Every structure is written in C-alpha cells, then in structure tokens.
Amino acid sequence: MASPSNLSQKGSLPKWRFWLPLLLQLGIVLLIPARQALTLAVGTTIYLQTAPVDPYDLLRGRYVTLGYVVARRSTLEQLPGWLPDLETPGILYLRLAPPEGDPTQPWRAIGVSREMPKDLQPEEKVLRGWFDGQQLKLGIEEFFIPEAIGDALEEDIRRYPKATRAEVKVDPWGKAALVGLWVGEHRY
Incomplete structure (x- = not known):
C-alpha cells in the first residue's frame, strides 16, 4: 500500500499550473487602469471648453456629464480635413492648438481626420475619439464629484456655464484622461 506522503506527491499539481493562471489574471486586472495611468504620467495638460449636464446616478453617486464644444458635429464639420x-461612425483624430496667451484657456480645434496626423507642430496635440455620427466621444465625458462639493460645483456650473472647462492630460497617441474641472478660477 502507498504511504500518504507518496499519494500527496502523485496527486499534486506542478507549481506553475497554479501560479501561471494567477499571474495572468493579475496582469489583466492591472492592465485596465495602466493605460489611464500612462496617460496621466506622460500626457500633456490641455484645457477644453465644456457643455455640462448634471445628472445624479443613485448607484454611482454624483457626477457631471460633460460635452465638449470641440467634439460637436457642428464644430467638426467646420474644420479642415472634414469630408463626407x-x-x-468610427475613430477620428482631432487636432488641437494651444490658446494664445493664457495656457489655461480652452484649446482650439484646427483639424480632423481618420488617421493620426503626421505633420503636427511641436505645440499641437491630438485627441483620439469615437465619432458616433453626432459627436466625438473622447472617453472623458464623466467627472465624479465628492458629495461634499457637489452642490457648490453644480451652482458654479449653472452660474458660469461658459467659464467651465476641463483639465485634460493627452498622451502622444491621442488618449485623454480627465484630471480636473475648472469653473472660472476655481478648480474642482
């Protein structure tokens, strides 16, 4: 008869059969926020003029849904590069130029294309988004608000809608990450 120590050795799995699936799962979980972290780490800060709406989602708490002036179809149709x-629907690249003077003012849209522009000037940036036929979705349309400042932010946005702009980091590939929301000179 086999001893108990021999049975446990015969019935055990090689260590790699435990660790490999575990490491693969961990890698997948870590990759999800890694893209956003990369954009925040290497991205350039730009500012975009917003057109906010303030819904309240009971499951997720308070957030502001943001629309961007540069992402509207009416804006895109006026840009160089717009073709029928x-x-x-599909991926579009929006070419942006910095404002003259104050760098915290909204950046200007100066071109649109299906392909990543290759002739960018050093000060220009590109946003990559999904055009749904009406607007360009940039992946930065929701800004979550701590409950403590929600009422003050909502009041500021209603009082100064044209002074509301998003602080955004943009990486070299056109991926955007929302960093903050400004209303006038106040940052949230």
Missing part, C-alpha cells in the same frame, strides 16, 4: 466619409 467622416460622417459615418
């Missing part, structure tokens, strides 16, 4: 074939 861009009307169909």
Whole structure:
C-alpha cells in the first residue's frame, strides 16, 4: 500500500499550473487602469471648453456629464480635413492648438481626420475619439464629484456655464484622461 506522503506527491499539481493562471489574471486586472495611468504620467495638460449636464446616478453617486464644444458635429464639420466619409461612425483624430496667451484657456480645434496626423507642430496635440455620427466621444465625458462639493460645483456650473472647462492630460497617441474641472478660477 502507498504511504500518504507518496499519494500527496502523485496527486499534486506542478507549481506553475497554479501560479501561471494567477499571474495572468493579475496582469489583466492591472492592465485596465495602466493605460489611464500612462496617460496621466506622460500626457500633456490641455484645457477644453465644456457643455455640462448634471445628472445624479443613485448607484454611482454624483457626477457631471460633460460635452465638449470641440467634439460637436457642428464644430467638426467646420474644420479642415472634414469630408463626407467622416460622417459615418468610427475613430477620428482631432487636432488641437494651444490658446494664445493664457495656457489655461480652452484649446482650439484646427483639424480632423481618420488617421493620426503626421505633420503636427511641436505645440499641437491630438485627441483620439469615437465619432458616433453626432459627436466625438473622447472617453472623458464623466467627472465624479465628492458629495461634499457637489452642490457648490453644480451652482458654479449653472452660474458660469461658459467659464467651465476641463483639465485634460493627452498622451502622444491621442488618449485623454480627465484630471480636473475648472469653473472660472476655481478648480474642482
């Protein structure tokens, strides 16, 4: 008869069969926020003029849904590079130029294309988004608000809608990450 120590050795799995799936799962979980962290780490700060709406989601708490002036179809249609074939849903690249003077003012849209522009000037940036036929979705349309400042932010946005702008980091590939929300000179 086999001893108990021999049975445990025969029935055990090699260590790699435990660790490999565990490491793969951990890697997948870590990759999800890694892209956002990369954008925050290496991205350049730009500012975008917003057109906010303030819904309240009972499951997730308070947040502001943001629309961007540069992402509206009416804006995109006026830009160099706009062609009838861009009307169909798909990825678009929005070329931006910094404001003159105050760097915290909204950046200007100066071009649009289906491909990443190759002739960017050093001060220009590109936002990559999904055009749904009406607006360009940049992945920065929701800003979560701590409950303690929600009422003050909502009041400021209603009082000064044209002075509301988003502080955004943009990486070299056009991916955006929302950093903060400004209303006038107050940062949230």
